[in-house]
Amino acid sequence: MLKVNNLNKMFKKTMAVNGISFTLNKGDVVGLLGPNGAGKSTTMKMIAGLLRKDYGDIEMDGINNNLLKAKSKFTYIPEVPELYEMLTVKEHLHFIADAYDIDNWEEKATKLFKRYDLYDKQDKLAKELSKGMKQKVSICCGLLPEPELYLFDEPMIGLDPKAIRETKLIFKELSDQGKTIFVSTHLLDSIENLCHRVLVMKNGRIIADGDVKSLKNKLSNGKGSLEELFLEVTKDE
């Protein structure tokens, strides 16, 4: 589904992403972990086409990620939910429906609104919403097009417990439908229960790649929590 090959990105003199390569298959739920400044968001943004890659390839089903054809194959839910301040919640979804040419969008949007407790807030302007509410709208915008690949950058930040649970359920449902999810997060417990595989980044490189169980076995003979594993692999030499 997604193939990233030798991806590089430099900001002035800092190597934000340093030659990373990985492949995500259909139906994979893959977590992207790493300390602050590891290059997770930069990687996500490059896959979404918001940042230019200095070197390397990103392909979705063999199509370059910057081509229009590839853009219909994924959605990206950014870390900071910046919306159109003067559009209502419903108009955001309507706009997405227009942009992605989605049929029968209202029915799908209503379902999402109900799951995220936004049903009675459909006519509120984005500028009137709290940060958590904006995050919910941003997630709904990402879910509406029902693409093949979902890129979530810290999706749980600011969400209330019910919305977090709903998001986890949605991840599970999407995975069952054969959709691919690539999620960057700091909430390690969600990774442990949801993700089939984790990629750990540090200083722009992938320092660990595998399923949670095998990584645990490799580093601590299966003992200890994911948190301990994370701290172990990301600690400074």
Add this chain to the structure above:
Amino acid sequence: MNSYKPLFRKDIWTFKNYILEIKNDKKRLIIYLLYIFWIGSILISGFSKLNKNKSDMSVSIGSEYIAALITFIGIFILMYNLYKGLNESSTFFSMGDVNVLFQSPISSKKILLYHMIKQSIINFFIYGIVILALLPTLGDLVNIEVRYLGFMYLGYISFLLLIEPLKFLMFTLITKYKIESFLSKMIYSLLGLIIVYIIYHLVKAEDLLKGIIKAMNAYYINYIPIIGWAKSAFMTAIYGYSSWSLIALILQFTLLALLVFISYNTANDYYEDVLSATNKRELRKKRKKGLKKRKNFFLFTKKGKVNVKSKRKGPWAFMWRAKVYYKRTDIHPYFSILTIFSLIVGLTVGYFTRNTEGIIPMYIANGVIAYIMFLMSSVYVSNHELTKPYIYLIPGTYIEKIIAMNLVDIIRMTVNAFMLNIALGLTIKASLVTIISLGLFLTSFYILTVFANFLVRIIFPNTIDHKTLFPLFFMLQILLMLIPGAIIGGIVATLTNALGFFIGVTVTNFIIVAILILLSSNIFERLEWK
């Protein structure tokens, strides 16, 4: 679906929501009507002055000055933007576009074209307010032919409309073809050429003012794209129509269309380029609302560690923080780039008015600066500290907090006010009393604007749209606080002399400030952190 349709529909919804907001909150209507009334009064005042007769002499000098000033400002704005364009693109987008629109399967070229055209149309009207506001002043200086006002407007607008696409295209070419070094050399060469050209005319004319006017008004400047073409169209309303006026205007808009066309065909991977500019645009909006502190002159920004000693604790931490900020971003905690500017303005005004009888230039200079301060206060709300939680949380008395929070800014302003008045006063041989009185006048005016900020936040908490309405209320607030000073100053001036007016205003301002400081506990208790 047509790719432009969702974009257009989004803007229609946005417009509709603005209308609905006004409909649901009638208070807004009053404010918007006040804006319309303000623009209307400018127009009436401007048009009434257009038909008044002026002497040929004053018209001739006035038009020469205006033409030179236009060229000078045009060169300055263009060169500044070309320089900025080396490191940063311009933006036609919001953060909403970055997060929602950019990842959608709509062609990036189409997104660019749509937003460039939309922004040009909006700016066509928004930028016009400035020229409308200047119309009365222009009408005082020169005869303006009403039938050619359209040329004046389009000349001015076309120049401003060209800047952003030019900057965008320049940055796109830099990232695409890696020609930063080449373009940078070109820009510095151009700047060097302009400086040599001005120096040549200064040496030739042997007079500063004459030299600059001659350099700026040379006939061949009219044939230079962007600046000259805009100037030719602008001056049509003053100099009269010639066939070149129309040709220049057509050329200017053709160039704009060409820049948009080239941008459309060149930029296919510009999302990253506009990210930083879009972020900065959002920051500027926040600064206008007082949510972020304004940036100081970039040349003085220090990234490393700065040392500021702190002896007093509690609310005085605000003073330490302010000193650290200014030490990092400016020349010195108490001396700013404005201090140097004040010195230059004081010496320049003093030099050109040294033969004038009396100290009227000092009154005018201080009056103009107070007026600019008043206008600027409506554009930039200064007290960003109120938007942070510390002022509400740090233990200490409110009087201490209010003083500690503003003292560094007040000292900086006092230094600037005295620098201007000392430089100007010594050049035109004004008395010490005059220098001190006028220095204190500007300082008191500044302190009043700072306190007005507190009051307006209490009277109009966040229930209204700060972006559009806060500055207006702020301006009204200052105006109300200035009225007592103006009345007392007027009375004192009638009883004594012109200096009495400034002393009267200063004393009244300080009394108002003292009352506000004494009432600070009551003021703070009503403030909320939102």
